[in-house]
Amino acid sequence: MAKITYQHPDGTLTVVDVQAPDTVMRGAKLNNIDGIEAQCGGSAQCGTCHVYIDEASTVPLPPMDEVEDDVLYGTACPRRENSRLSCQLPVTDDLDGLLVHLPEAQS
Amino acid sequence: MAARSVAVIGAGQGGLETAAALRAKGFDGRITLVGEEPVPPYQRPPLSKGFLTGAVGHVDLTLRTESFFESQDIDLVTGDRVCRIDLFRSRVELASGGRLDYDRLVLATGSRPRVLPVPGANLDGVLTLRTLADAEELRALLDGPPRQVAVVGAGFVGLELASTARALGHEVTVVEAQPRVLARALTPQLSHWLADRHRQQGVRLLMSSEVAALSGSASGRVEGVLLRDGTRLPADLVVIGIGVLPRSELAADAGLLVGDGVLVDPWLRSSDRSVYAIGDCARFPGGGPGRHIRLESVQNASDQARCVATAICGGGAPYTAVPWFWSEQCALRLQMAGLTADHDETVTVGHPDEGRFSVLCYREGALVGVESVGRPADHGIARRLLTTGAWPSADEARTPGFTLKSFAVERPSEGLPTHA
Structure with missing residues (x-):
């Protein structure tokens, strides 16, 4: 289990406990956090679960594969160095304390 | 009058997203979600793919846990069916005998498979x-x-x-x-x-x-x-x-305007302003001036759900999302953006022989849709370009070496990568 913090564009924070094998995306969906759509259900098709990893984060994340890299070209808000698809971030104990910023829009 | 109670008929993708989005957007009235199937809302796309091979299990299909409905204070009614809508009393009647009064009603009844009209269609197997x-x-x-x-x-x-x-x-x-x-x-x-x-x-x-x-x-x-x-x-x-047929019988019986789906306006309201229709069962203005279309996709159901939830919460804008679809066949990733049915010109970019290419579809010189195989970047970029209108002309797309990626990187606009 890991505590994940989702920061909304207006600065408010939502902190939730997410359990393996859920992903950072599913953690948001299960807690009805507005700002993650995940229309394709987590199959890296749609790019509507885009998050920005906090720049000061030292939490170790799995590397990005080619498909995720490609899908991030089509996000509704600009892609940045710290962009990820939250459906590609499976939760492990290592992710405890992760802070992700939600973009203004997903679609 | 602000709505205090919303009833949603149909607990598929669209119905669930409506209920969830209402809460996420701060609606604090009563939400009831009625589904005919005996199980909580689940994803349908894997049913013809990974679910059949066993790669996707029951748990993976579930859209939300049971505790979600409790924590979000959404009354989920499964295994029951709405048998009548009473528009005059703003009330729906359930097959089980129950009744639900609503201020706003959302029809997310989906579709049913067409029956093959030939002898033997009822055989086992x-x-x-x-x-x-x-x-x-x-x-x-x-x-x-x-x-x-x-x-x-x-x-x-x-x-x-x-x-x-x-x-x-x-x-x-x-x-x-x-x-x-x-x-x-x-x-x-x-x-x-x-x-x-x-x-x-x-x-x-x-x-x-x-x-x-x-x-x-x-x-x-x-x-x-x-x-x-x-x-x-x-x-x-x-x-x-x-193919499928829209499930619009309830709407028709209630006296709502129906014609291959429940007819709705650009705000997805039916001929009764308290009743919305979304997803497979709704026929909405789109596909060109003066036309109405009905789309059967997760994207359409989800985006229309959010559109209606916003409207019920007091905001709201006409529904204008760019349609997109995906499919997986023969271990290929197929993605379609826009509506290509009326195209009069195509440009293929990429490598069909390697299973990585896109077909750009134009109508009277305007990009109307892009089909992609094994090119997720093209698909995402195409959705953005169709939204902004800043697409390449067919001649530009035909230039040797043209790719949507390089086009997007060279002409960054809202939503396109800025790091490259």
Whole structure:
């Protein structure tokens, strides 16, 4: 289990406990956090679960594969160095304390 | 008047997203979500793909946990059916005898498979694929020694299923009345390319072929398919995938305007301003000036759900989302953005021989849609370009070495990568 913090564009924070094998995306969906759509259900098709990893984060994340890299070209808000698809971030104990910023829009 | 209670009929993708989005947007009144199936809301797309192979299990299908409905204070009613809408009293009646009063009603009733109107369609071993129960039955039949499977209809469900069944080792024949696969949804280029992939995988495709009858044993079990040209195909499993019909009977009985779906305005309101319709069952303004369309996709259901939730919360804007679709067949990733049916010009970019390419579709010089195979970046960029209107002309796209990626990077606009 890991505590994940989702920061909304207006600065408010939502902190939730997410359990393996859920992903950072599913953690948001299960807690009805507005700002993650995940229309394709987590199959890296749609790019509507885009998050920005906090720049000061030292939490170790799995590397990005080619498909995720490609899908991030089509996000509704600009892609940045710290962009990820939250459906590609499976939760492990290592992710405890992760802070992700939600973009203004997903679609 | 601000709404205090919302009833949502249909607990599929659209219905669930409506209920969830209402809460996420701060609606604090009563929300009731009524679903006919005996299970909580689940994802349908894997039912014709990973669920049949076992790669996707029941837990993966669930859209939300049971505790979600409790924590969000959403009354989820499963295994019950709305049998009547009383517009005058703003009330729906349930088959179980219950009643629900509403301030706003959202119809998310979805669609049902078309029935094949031929003798033998009721034999054992003749299935359609729409619900989890359908998929469970099919999965059990495909989990065993090789069968002779006939798939009637080369649409998305039929082809996904054909590809999956073939990969599981079954003999598969697809029978399609149109001269090419996915004739309604895909350009001829992609359609022919995809048909070749199916054939290479060992799927037999019979185009321009119509089913005359299904034949069965004395015990009522299907044994074969008889085509109009006299061909007999042996088959011990027949799956019908010839499209769906909108479930709009409740709306029609209530007196709402209906015509191949519940007719709605740009805000997705039906002819009664307290009643919205979304997803497969709704016919909305789109596809060009003065036209109405009905779309069967997760994107359409989800985006329309959020549009309606926003409207009920007091905001709201006309629905204008760019449609997109995806499919997985023959281990390929197919993604479609926009609506390509009326195109008059195409430009193919990329490498069809490697299974990585996109078909850009233009109508009177304007980009109307992009089909992509194995090019997720193209698909995402295409959705953005169709939204902003800042697409490349057909001549630009025909320039040697053109890619949507480089086009997007060279002309960054809202939503395109700025790091490269």
